[in-house]
Amino acid sequence: MNKQQILRNRPHGLPDENTWELIETETPTIGENEILVKNKYISLDPAMRGWMNDAKSYLPPVQIDDVMRALTVGEVVESKNDKFKKGDFVCGTGGVQEYTATDGRGFYKVDPNLAPLETYTGTIGMPGLTAYFGLLEVGALKEGETVLVSGAAGAVGSVVGQIAKIKNCKVVGIAGGAEKCAYLVDELGFDHAIDYKNEKVVHKIHEYCPDGVDVYFDNVGGEILDAALTAINKNARVVICGAISQYNATEKPKGPANYLSLLVNRARMEGFIIIDYAKRYQEGLSQMGQWVAEGKIKPKETVFEGIENFREIFLKLFSGDKKGKLVLKV
Amino acid sequence: MNKQQILRNRPHGLPDENTWELIETETPTIGENEILVKNKYISLDPAMRGWMNDAKSYLPPVQIDDVMRALTVGEVVESKNDKFKKGDFVCGTGGVQEYTATDGRGFYKVDPNLAPLETYTGTIGMPGLTAYFGLLEVGALKEGETVLVSGAAGAVGSVVGQIAKIKNCKVVGIAGGAEKCAYLVDELGFDHAIDYKNEKVVHKIHEYCPDGVDVYFDNVGGEILDAALTAINKNARVVICGAISQYNATEKPKGPANYLSLLVNRARMEGFIIIDYAKRYQEGLSQMGQWVAEGKIKPKETVFEGIENFREIFLKLFSGDKKGKLVLKV
Structure with missing residues (x-):
């Protein structure tokens, strides 16, 4: 089964108990050229609040009854796509859910031996x-x-x-x-x-x-x-x-x-x-990875656990009740 | 004699009858390397309001009891400076007064045959x-x-x-x-x-x-x-x-x-x-002059007369009671 946080109502002010609903659906099956990602960490970012507003912006708003949009890092557990194989770790817009089926667009591989996975939602992300x-x-x-x-x-x-x-x-x-x-x-x-x-x-x-x-x-x-x-x-x-x-x-x-x-x-x-800098991500990620490896930049994440606690953890972005990157461990 | 508008009090809001005082002093005599300019037109600009505030800005504020700062166009009536001769027309920061004695720094010559003098306070200024x-x-x-x-x-x-x-x-x-x-x-x-x-x-x-x-x-x-x-x-x-x-x-x-x-x-x-573009003024003035000569840009000035009417005319900047450049004819 696949736990998902679904956007049910656009918030006025801070998100409340009516904003999202936790549901369980069948784990998705993948089609031609797709991969199935088991999400390990969900990135919680202030920008997500903007994505919930029904307003013209740089991305279309999350639609009502859709899975809440979020960046994720996860493991490929099934692949019908030549660019990814089972066991790869990937970053992408996986959403607030346990499993993501995707054609891989916007996803890229990360190396869990170079840095802890959660760091790819933050300093090397x-x-x-x-x-x-x-x-x-x-x-x-x-x-x-x-x-x-x-x-x-x-x-x-x-x-x-x-x-x-x-x-x-x-x-x-x-x-x-x-x-x-x-x-x-x-x-x-x-x-x-x-x-x-x-x-x-x-x-x-x-x-x-x-x-x-x-x-x-x-x-x-x-x-x-x-x-x-x-x-x-x-x-x-x-x-x-x-x-x-x-x-x-x-x-x-x-x-x-x-x-x-x-x-x-x-x-x-x-x-x-x-x-807008997508074409230069690789340059930026390499540089950030190097600075982290050299000890010149110290990554910092605050990790909380449980997709069912998503709202309460998300609100820590605004209460300031965390240091560094706020991450939800699935 | 030299009529001058002197800043007596910094205004709170719009300048009023206590802001400036019209006085008459001796026409200044010039020293070594100086010129005496008889001001013909005084440029009235919104920036002048900012110069009256006692605040750090891109120019020092006009000091209390100093002549009010203003750009002017005038005629050189006496010269002990090799760069200017009697009969030249010049633009510079002459102030709200009939005569200006200056070493010529910041002054430059204009040609009254290419455009009416008042245009040098506006479109070609x-x-x-x-x-x-x-x-x-x-x-x-x-x-x-x-x-x-x-x-x-x-x-x-x-x-x-x-x-x-x-x-x-x-x-x-x-x-x-x-x-x-x-x-x-x-x-x-x-x-x-x-x-x-x-x-x-x-x-x-x-x-x-x-x-x-x-x-x-x-x-x-x-x-x-x-x-x-x-x-x-x-x-x-x-x-x-x-x-x-x-x-x-x-x-x-x-x-x-x-x-x-x-x-x-x-x-x-x-x-x-x-x-900040001072080094490129000549380029800009040439281009503006050319566009005016070609009829591609139409200069427009609204001219009022009398240095004694300075305040009432200056206020037209803020009431909007003019078109194009507001100019005071001396």
Whole structure:
């Protein structure tokens, strides 16, 4: 049998007990050219919240009564496709379910001997690629610059900061709580961390970045984005990767009131979507894998178990009750 | 004697009768290497409002009890500088006064036979350069794209639209009132114009740009910027040239609530300041002069007279009570 989380109702605000339904169906059979994947880990990402809205976006919304969309890493247990064989481990959009039947499009193989499987949902996966291309391409980071990153203890933000340190930059992270801040500085080598739950963010940014911010990598939006805009340098780049503070907003979000700082500082604010870099994934994954192997980047996952606990674990993305990549073990 | 408008008090909101004082002083005498310029036209620009605020910006604020800063075009009436001779006409930052003594830094000669002097405060001056570099460099305009411009009947916006037409683009302008809108379409060749005072801007943008907007050139900020963000295309460029709706705000302005459209559309929002293009002014002025000579761009100035009327005329920038470039004839 195949346990699946089905989208039943689009949430208004945070997902609740009516949003998804756990059902059991027959394990799918595969057709010509298909593979059957037994999902081992389900990646829980803030972007999933956006996929649930009935709005034009970079991907079509998850349809009502469809399996909830999610990235996964799993094992090929049956193959009628020449590109994959039984026993291969693969990443792809497997969905919140135990088994996925697919023609393999968008799936790629990963090596469980190089890194634990769950790391392929994080640092050597989409979040790592998002940090890599977002910081180096969209952010156009140069050696020696000052980088400020929000959501800094998260799957993307923690990697952004570590890549920036590899590039000899000064790095300041913003995260929620003293424990996360200590983790950033003591374990990941950030120069400073700001605890937005207990410190005045705008003051601390100016204290820690007296020469201004060259790249602000934003994962959160809201007041923290506005605070960061007060500290950007001439020709700064503000990378809009996400806005987790806004994803469950039930009222129209506040825009960044300080956006005219972009004018005064001849700066740019730019959004990006990682799928536009699909042709360069291999380059990014190789580099991330190498940095992990060299110990220059430390992967971090918080793993919870049980597909039946999906909703409650998913909500930890928004409560901040995790460090690094949030992963659901099937 | 030299009439001067002196900044006495920084305004909170719109400048009022306490903001400037008209005084008369001795006509200045010039020293070694200096010139004396008799100002003929004083350029009235929205940026001047920003220069009055006591805030860090791209130029230092005008100091209290100093002559109000302004661009001017005037005639050299005395010269001890080899680069200029008596009878030359020059543009520079002459200030709101009848006579300017200067060492000539930042001043350049203009030819009164090629265009009326007042045009050098507009289409063949800073506003024209702002349109040229803002649209083509910051906006990275490509042939055949769709351009939306706000403040479209103003000194910069009207030129933005005309350059975009030269580049075979579709052009939609946003302006206040039916007369200005008719001017944009009938006289300047815009494809459509939206009257923000009488029409629902967001609906009209989508009606006139069914295939979306590739470059949005923003002179106004506020709700119109927010409306434009709902219509941008993938990889769109939002050029932040100004935000005239916000310059006299007495409360913190609203930011663009729809800024996450930049993420979904992998778009960028970028500010710029024309002085960064100083090394390329000659290129821009030559091109603008050529387009004007060829009749491809129609300069437009609204000229009022009398340095004693400076404040009341300056306020027309914000009331919208003018077309094209607002100029004060000395």
